[in-house]
Amino acid sequence: MKDRIATLLTRALETVRTRDQWPDELTADVEVENARDKAHGDFASNIALKMGKRAGYQPRDLAERLKAALPEDEAIAQVDIAGPGFINFFLARDWIARQARQAANDHRLGVPPAAQPDTVVVDYSSPNLAKEMHVGHLRSTIIGDAVVRTLEFLGHNVVRQNHVGDWGTQFGMLLAYLEEEKTAESDEQLASELSDLEQFYQAAKQRFDDDDAFAARARELVVSLQSGDDYCLQLWREFNRISLEHCFAVYERLGISLTRADVRGESAYNNELADIVEQLDRTELLTRSEGADCVFLDEFRTRDDEALPVIVRKADGGYLYATTDLAALRYRARTLDADRVLYFVDQRQGLHFQQVFRVARLAGFVNDTTELAHMGFGTMNGPDGRPFKTRSGGTVKLTDLLDEAEERAWRLVQAKNPELDEAELRRIAQVVGTGSIKYADLSKHRASDYIFDFDQMLSFEGNTAPYLLYAWTRVFSIFRKAGLNPDELDGDIRLDTEAETELAARLIQFGPVLEQVGERGLPHLLCNYLFDIAGLFSSFYEHCPVLSAEGEEQRQSRLQLARLTAGVLQQGLALLGISTLERM
RNA sequence: GCGCCUGUAGCUCAACCGGAUAGAGCAACGGCCUUCUAAGCCGUAGGUUGCAGGUUCAAGUCCUGCCAGGCGUACCA
Numbered sequence: 001m002k003d004r005i006a007t008l009l010t011r012a013l014e015t016v017r018t019r020d021q022w023p024d025e026l027t028a029d030v031e032v033e034n035a036r037d038k039a040h041g042d043f044a045s046n047i048a049l050k051m052g053k054r055a056g057y058q059p060r061d062l063a064e065r066l067k068a069a070l071p072e073d074e075a076i077a078q079v080d081i082a083g084p085g086f087i088n089f090f091l092a093r094d095w096i097a098r099q100a101r102q103a104a105n106d107h108r109l110g111v112p113p114a115a116q117p118d119t120v121v122v123d124y125s126s127p128n129l130a131k132e133m134h135v136g137h138l139r140s141t142i143i144g145d146a147v148v149r150t151l152e153f154l155g156h157n158v159v160r161q162n163h164v165g166d167w168g169t170q171f172g173m174l175l176a177y178l179e180e181e182k183t184a185e186s187d188e189q190l191a192s193e194l195s196d197l198e199q200f201y202q203a204a205k206q207r208f209d210d211d212d213a214f215a216a217r218a219r220e221l222v223v224s225l226q227s228g229d230d231y232c233l234q235l236w237r238e239f240n241r242i243s244l245e246h247c248f249a250v251y252e253r254l255g256i257s258l259t260r261a262d263v264r265g266e267s268a269y270n271n272e273l274a275d276i277v278e279q280l281d282r283t284e285l286l287t288r289s290e291g292a293d294c295v296f297l298d299e300f301r302t303r304d305d306e307a308l309p310v311i312v313r314k315a316d317g318g319y320l321y322a323t324t325d326l327a328a329l330r331y332r333a334r335t336l337d338a339d340r341v342l343y344f345v346d347q348r349q350g351l352h353f354q355q356v357f358r359v360a361r362l363a364g365f366v367n368d369t370t371e372l373a374h375m376g377f378g379t380m381n382g383p384d385g386r387p388f389k390t391r392s393g394g395t396v397k398l399t400d401l402l403d404e405a406e407e408r409a410w411r412l413v414q415a416k417n418p419e420l421d422e423a424e425l426r427r428i429a430q431v432v433g434t435g436s437i438k439y440a441d442l443s444k445h446r447a448s449d450y451i452f453d454f455d456q457m458l459s460f461e462g463n464t465a466p467y468l469l470y471a472w473t474r475v476f477s478i479f480r481k482a483g484l485n486p487d488e489l490d491g492d493i494r495l496d497t498e499a500e501t502e503l504a505a506r507l508i509q510f511g512p513v514l515e516q517v518g519e520r521g522l523p524h525l526l527c528n529y530l531f532d533i534a535g536l537f538s539s540f541y542e543h544c545p546v547l548s549a550e551g552e553e554q555r556q557s558r559l560q561l562a563r564l565t566a567g568v569l570q571q572g573l574a575l576l577g578i579s580t581l582e583r584m
Numbered sequence: 585g586c587g588c589c590u591g592u593a594g595c596u597c598a599a600c601c602g603g604a605u606a607g608a609g610c611a612a613c614g615g616c617c618u619u620c621u622a623a624g625c626c627g628u629a630g631g632u633u634g635c636a637g638g639u640u641c642a643a644g645u646c647c648u649g650c651c652a653g654g655c656g657u658a659c660c661a
Contacts, residue, residue, distance in 0.1 A: 033603085034600065035604095036603090036606095036607090039604095046604095049603080049641065050602095052641080053641075082604075083604050084603090084604080084641065085641085086603075086604070168660080168661075169660085266661090289658080291659085301585095301586060301657080302658070303585065303586070303657055304585085305586065306658095308657070308658075309659090310658095311658060311659050314658095314659040315659065320660080320661085321661050324661095346655095347588085347589070348655055349656090350589080351587075351588075351656055351657070376589090378590085379654080417623095443597080443598095444596090444597065444598095445597085447589075448589085448590065449589095450596085450597085453596075456595095456596065456610080460624095461609065461610070461624095462597095462608080462609035463597080463608075463609060466623075467609090467623075471623095473623095474623090474624085481620065512600095513600090524597095524598085525600075528598065528599095528608090531609090532608095538621085538624060538625065539625070539626090541620085541621060542621075542624070542626085546621095548620060584623085
């Protein structure tokens with residue numbers, strides 16, 4: 001709709017240009033935005049304010065001329081000039097009603113598929129397989145997954161890349177320990193030890209620190225692993241398989257759409273690393289410094305104000321994560337043919353990505369037209385404002401976090417609705433518990449740090465998962481109560497009241513909101529939108545009788561609004577990776 | 585030292601790449617269950633957007649300088 005109004009304004013500008021006077025060189029970039037205040041209509045443009053002076057008009061005068069030159073449009077009921085020269089557009093109610101009616105009867109809820117689908121490579125989750133998934137992996141995993149689902153819904157070709165940490169020196173220690181335990185213990189004992197990767201890692205580290213012979217064996221294994229020794233690779237595969245099982249158990253609980261096919265870890269690029277360095281050398285970007293192969297970029301400085309290198313090969317010949325990321329970038333740009341490559345990685349790696357993106361472009365691994373974006377996010381803090389830790393100061397395992405959320409959700413739902421049987425209660429607690437954790441994270445702007453607070457995220461009031469889930473059950477219960485099939489409604493949508501109009505006008509903005517989420521990687525925009533919808537629906541439901549409406553026409557109209565609301569809420573939550581519940 | 589990010593109501597968060605009177609939710613206060621719904625709705629109160637300048641018709645948003653906090657800054661990822 002913004003585009004549509006912008007087009008009208010552009011044509012009006014052309015008319016003014018030919019009919020009145022206008023500086024030859026002056027071109028206008030027409031912007032239309034949603035009006036923030038109902039009194040200002042549905043959309044507003046500041047074009048007259050921006051261009052007035054430069055075109056030689058008083059802003060209000062220009063606005064009047066533009067208004068007079070605007071082509072007719074059935075969607076626009078009224079155009080006002082307001083304030084210093086804003087042009088306010090009021091949508092025609094019957095047009096909103098028709099759009100809403102169409103959306104209500106569309107399985108895509110009125111959201112058109114992208115006219116030009118992009119191939120979007122999304123790097124997210126990417127846990128380190130050496131350790132168990134902890135809260136540090138949560139944000140990348142759920143924000144990335146929400147954006148991925150949104151992009152897919154919009155019709156883009158999405159390639160998920162789970163860039164797991166499956167390589168590096170710590171694997172020597174882990175393999176040495178795995179080897180030792182394999183011979184010392186029965187399979188069952190070993191399996192139970194590996195069931196807690198965190199403990200396994202700690203135990204291996206302990207042995208490494210305490211026993212020189214063990215440490216020597218660990219280093220030996222790193223070397224044979226890197227040289228492709230069969231026995232060593234076998235141990236390595238076994239360890240990774242078990243570690244990945246842990247990851248997927250967490251994904252399953254969290255409702256993450258990643259599959260095994262999306263796993264492409266650091267090790268996948270091992271045999272390309274030498275070539276990356278060679279290519280950098282060939283393009284004359286490479287410099288040898290203190291024994292290491294580096295790329296120096298002027299714009300980055302060290303703490304001593306010297307040029308800061310991107311080290312791609314250490315003095316001992318080893319490669320670093322910059323090298324791996326360059327190889328991954330080349331693969332994504334060339335082999336996967338990405339139009340966009342998005343990284344959902346902690347904000348703290350901002351410098352690293354700036355460097356790697358720059359080097360990749362200089363070296364020609366990535367075209368200038370390919371978008372490379374680090375979608376960084378802030379830290380998850382505890383209620384004290386410090387990074388979220390256990391009472392003893394350790395990292396919190398994701399599985400423990402989910403356990404606690406489900407337990408709390410169970411108690412809450414049980415208290416509110418004691419007649420539910422245990423099986424259903426468990427299922428509800430699972431959706432509410434994990435959904436609350438996800439929603440609490442997704443509803444905040446990803447760039448900022450946020451405070452993790454169980455009580456707040458599990459509240460049934462405010463911008464939370466329980467509130468939205470309950471809002472959906474309320475809408476859904478209308479149909480259940482009346483024994484109606486939502487797919488068998490008929491007739492037009494009529495917007496008789498303010499509550500209906502506001503709800504409908506917001507419902508038909510689902511598409512533009514999703515586009516923003518996909519473009520900017522900001523799922524909180526969708527959360528805010530859904531919260532809006534839920535509030536507008538509550539208000540509508542309070543003021544507009546649905547089942548007991550006056551007459552069949554009004555009843556059908558309101559049922560269709562309810563149906564569209566249910567559809568948008570359910571689809572929106574699904575894009576956030578949260579499923580709805582018929583009862584709770 | 586340099587660079588990046590953050591600073592908005594008592595608390596938790598918004599503000600659509602410069603717009604109109606800075607918005608929600610909690611907490612506080614006041615109303616509404618003989619009418620599908622109260623896990624809800626309607627309303628009141630709450631602000632010098634860290635501070636000081638600047639650019640602009642217009643600044644929470646852009647620029648400069650301070651203050652406070654977080655993070656990063658050569659062979660970990």
